[in-house]
Amino acid sequence: MSVVFKKTEGLAEKQTHYCPGCTHGIIHRLVGEVLEELGVIGKAIGVAPVGCSVLAYDYFNCDMHEAAHGRAPAVATGIKRVLPENVVFTYQGDGDLASIGTAEIVHAAHRGEKFTTIFVNNCIYGMTGGQMSPTTLVGQKATTAPQGRQVELSGRPIRMAEMLATIDGAAFVERVSVHNVANIRKAKKAIKKAFEVQLEGKGFGIVEVLSTCPTNWGLTAPEAMKWLEDNMIPYYPLGNFRTPEEGK
Amino acid sequence: MAKVLMKGNEALGAAAIKAGCKYFFGYPITPQSELPEFMSRELPKVGGAFVQAESEVAAINMIYGAAGTGTRVLTSSSSVGVALKQEGISYIAGAELPCVIINISRGGPGLGGIQPSQADYFMSTRGGGNGDYRHPVYAPATVQEAVDLTMEAFNVADYYRTPVIVLGDGMIGQMMEPVEFNEPKKRELPAKDWATTGTEGKRKPNIINSLFLDPQALEDHNWKLDRKYKEIEENETMYEMYKMDDAEIVFVAYGTTSRIVKNSVEALRAEGIKAGLIRPITLWPYPTKAFDEIPASAKALISVEMSTGQMIDDVKIANEGRLPVHFYGRTGGMVPTPDAIIAKAKEVLGGVK
Numbered sequence: 001m002s003v004v005f006k007k008t009e010g011l012a013e014k015q016t017h018y019c020p021g022c023t024h025g026i027i028h029r030l031v032g033e034v035l036e037e038l039g040v041i042g043k044a045i046g047v048a049p050v051g052c053s054v055l056a057y058d059y060f061n062c063d064m065h066e067a068a069h070g071r072a073p074a075v076a077t078g079i080k081r082v083l084p085e086n087v088v089f090t091y092q093g094d095g096d097l098a099s100i101g102t103a104e105i106v107h108a109a110h111r112g113e114k115f116t117t118i119f120v121n122n123c124i125y126g127m128t129g130g131q132m133s134p135t136t137l138v139g140q141k142a143t144t145a146p147q148g149r150q151v152e153l154s155g156r157p158i159r160m161a162e163m164l165a166t167i168d169g170a171a172f173v174e175r176v177s178v179h180n181v182a183n184i185r186k187a188k189k190a191i192k193k194a195f196e197v198q199l200e201g202k203g204f205g206i207v208e209v210l211s212t213c214p215t216n217w218g219l220t221a222p223e224a225m226k227w228l229e230d231n232m233i234p235y236y237p238l239g240n241f242r243t244p245e246e247g248k
Numbered sequence: 249m250a251k252v253l254m255k256g257n258e259a260l261g262a263a264a265i266k267a268g269c270k271y272f273f274g275y276p277i278t279p280q281s282e283l284p285e286f287m288s289r290e291l292p293k294v295g296g297a298f299v300q301a302e303s304e305v306a307a308i309n310m311i312y313g314a315a316g317t318g319t320r321v322l323t324s325s326s327s328v329g330v331a332l333k334q335e336g337i338s339y340i341a342g343a344e345l346p347c348v349i350i351n352i353s354r355g356g357p358g359l360g361g362i363q364p365s366q367a368d369y370f371m372s373t374r375g376g377g378n379g380d381y382r383h384p385v386y387a388p389a390t391v392q393e394a395v396d397l398t399m400e401a402f403n404v405a406d407y408y409r410t411p412v413i414v415l416g417d418g419m420i421g422q423m424m425e426p427v428e429f430n431e432p433k434k435r436e437l438p439a440k441d442w443a444t445t446g447t448e449g450k451r452k453p454n455i456i457n458s459l460f461l462d463p464q465a466l467e468d469h470n471w472k473l474d475r476k477y478k479e480i481e482e483n484e485t486m487y488e489m490y491k492m493d494d495a496e497i498v499f500v501a502y503g504t505t506s507r508i509v510k511n512s513v514e515a516l517r518a519e520g521i522k523a524g525l526i527r528p529i530t531l532w533p534y535p536t537k538a539f540d541e542i543p544a545s546a547k548a549l550i551s552v553e554m555s556t557g558q559m560i561d562d563v564k565i566a567n568e569g570r571l572p573v574h575f576y577g578r579t580g581g582m583v584p585t586p587d588a589i590i591a592k593a594k595e596v597l598g599g600v601k
Contacts, residue, residue, distance in 0.1 A: 012453070043446040047313070057455045063444035065316045066457040068339050071309035074301065078313025078321070078445065082271055082295040087448050104309070107302035 010035040012061045016211070019126075021179045021214035024052060027120055028059055030178075030188045031091070034195055035062065037074045040087040045079050049101075052126040053092040070101020074209040087198060090114040093122035095125045097127025098160050104171040105206075111192040112169030112203040113157070116194045117200060119160060123232060130216030134158045137231055142216075161208040165241035171203030171240040177210040177233060179225040202244040210236055251426040256391045256416065257282035260324070260350055260429050261290065263398040266429050269297025269320040269348070273310035275303060277329045278362045279418040280352035284324065294412070303488065304329040308349075309338030315345040318443030320402050324350035326418075332374070337411050338377025342471070344442075344457030346405035348398065350414045353422035355581040363392065363581025364418035364504055369558035376442045380470045382477045384484055385531040387502040391425035397529070401434035406437045408480055419504040419583070422586045439459045449588050458597040480533055487535035488527040489554075491517065494545050495524025500563050501530045503554040507586060511554050512589040523593060531559070537554050539566040548596050550574045552589055554582075572596075 010032025018024045029177035035041045048054060050069040057064035067075040068143040072090035080088040097105050097119050105117065126143055132149055135157045137224035138147040149157070165173040172194050176187035187209055194205035209230050212224040219227055254262065256534035263281050264272075272287040305325050314321040330351045340347055351372065355365040364499040375381045384404055388394035394416055401412040444454050460466035485506060488506075491513055492498070500510040506527045516523040522545065526538045549571050553562040557575050564573050574590040578584045 041447070042449040045317075045444045045446060054459065057457055061453060063446055063453050064455045064457075066311070066455070066459055067311060067344070068309065068335055071305070071312075071336070074306040075307035075313035075316075077299065077301075077306075078271075078273060078315070079317055081273075081299060081310070082317045082319050082321075101304055104306050109393050110302075111299075126541065146299035182502045203510060 008032040008036050015059050018120045019215040023211045026178045034192045042089045045092040047076045049092040049096040051096050056091050073104040078115050080115050090117045094121045094133045094135040109164050109167045109204045111168040116198045117206040119208045122213040124213050124216045128214050171204035171244045172197040174240045177207040179228045251428045255424050257421045258286045259391050259395050263288035263395040264322045267402040269322045271314050271321045273299045273307045274323045275301050275307050279421050304332035308333035311347050315347040316444045322348050327353045335376035340411045341381035341457050344409040347411050348401045351416045361581045366554040383411045387415050387531050389506045392427045395427050403435045404541035409433040421560045444535045463478050485533045485535050486529035488537045490525040494523035496522040496547050498546050499525045511586040534562045536566040548572045553577045
């Protein structure tokens with residue numbers, strides 16, 4: 001009997017701590033599959049963030065380095081400059097990458113650091129209990145935006161993919177979603193491409209993955225998938241914003 | 249090896265390279281900018297890398313990542329910048345990674361000034377970041393000593409898996425002195441089998457981390473670190489006893505200040521006043537044992553510092569109330585003069601006679 005489905009070698013034998021309906025598990029799996037398919041698990045070094053995916057260092061089946069809030073791109077820079085032949089990636093949420101770590105991600109992209117960033121955007125601070133993030137949508141409720149995000153108080157949600165795509169050193173920038181099977185497939189393709197860009201030494205690559213947070217959004221898992229599709233995608237359009245070809 | 253005339257900041261960089269450091273991540277700040285400039289010029293020649301980070305916070309986190317690969321890495325900054333680096337230093341201490349951090353300090357608080365100062369004593373010796381940690385702090389008094397201690401710092405960092413600070417000041421960084429690059433002291437260093445270099449399918453993944461969600465696990469980790477710090481205290485404490493055998497008045501001073509105090513000791517002795525100096529070379533671990541060697545002839549201690557009095561706390565702890573402790577300090581980048589130090593000694597001796 002042939003095997004039609006198995007756990008990827010890119011993930012460790014460890015049960016994750018993520019809430020039911022959260023898509024971190026799917027995104028982890030996609031990254032793990034890509035590492036396996038590219039044959040780079042043995043030369044991969046991942047950098048885990050602070051936030052819901054803080055324990056990612058336990059889940060990937062490769063060397064891992066835990067970073068401080070927002071600093072994963074700096075840590076990855078240090079690793080990659082010493083080990084240019086290795087495959088280095090950061091895995092970061094929206095609080096980590098779009099708030100406390102904006103300087104680090106902008107300048108890693110600006111220097112054209114040859115690593116890959118997986119940016120998981122669920123429009124809220126998950127681990128700290130549902131506070132507003134820079135990507136929280138206008139009107140979306142959060143524990144620090146009890147009336148919903150108001151533009152005059154907090155500005156509009158920041159679009160990181162679009163912003164990073166303006167930077168010359170960013171070789172690959174794409175936004176994807178994992179709210180249904182078709183989009184999960186597209187997400188994997190983008191993640192694979194981002195790693196390939198790194199392997200080809202072409203510069204910095206980032207994939208922004210729209211993700212769910214049923215717990216802090218106060219929705220069921222299916223409702224959360226629907227909410228992502230109806231509310232996030234119109235503001236955070238999916239698609240490729242930059243490829244190495246454009247960067248030439 | 250022949251002596252060469254070098255500026256302190258450049259000699260520090262050359263010492264790091266001599267010690268096998270090929271990677272530097274930093275951010276310019278006065279009065280240490282010649283050090284990153286030197287590294288940007290020299291590291292590519294040895295197949296290394298220099299990155300000018302966007303901030304001190306990023307620089308120290310680049311060090312954190314690079315140190316995780318097991319290579320020798322260096323960053324440098326000055327006071328204000330080191331304050332920003334404290335976040336990363338705490339992580340590096342927590343994750344038990346080796347690295348060397350050079351602080352060519354200046355006056356504070358805040359932006360302060362750019363003249364030499366010793367007002368970073370608390371920040372350097374108390375674990376300036378969060379949590380229960382310490383790290384060795386070397387306080388060179390000459391450019392030659394800065395070179396020797398920087399090479400030693402890399403060994404100590406690797407041996408104990410700890411960040412190590414070399415604390416100079418604007419004077420050490422900016423002055424030129426003849427230096428000799430001797431072979432670093434050999435140490436039997438443990439293998440870096442913890443490094444994140446890729447498993448190559450040959451071992452289990454290595455994880456570099458300082459997160460312990462289980463309080464018991466964190467307590468165990470902190471006591472483990474504490475045992476390491478006790479070992480460092482036991483084995484790595486360094487100090488100099490200068491003309492202490494018959495001293496009546498005992499100065500305590502480190503770094504640049506200790507050089508000025510040595511002149512004051514000579515001048516006092518020329519006048520028949522028996523002065524001596526305890527010079528801490530490691531500020532942490534503090535040379536408490538030096539104070540047990542103070543001769544019975546001693547009548548008082550004077551802590552001389554380029555600060556409003558930070559090391560004096562350690563002097564009092566080490567002295568354990570045995571002798572009166574006095575203080576003479578200049579701050580803001582003002583450098584003490586031998587005459588002022590001599591006058592202070594006479595004033596103190598007049599009071600205790």
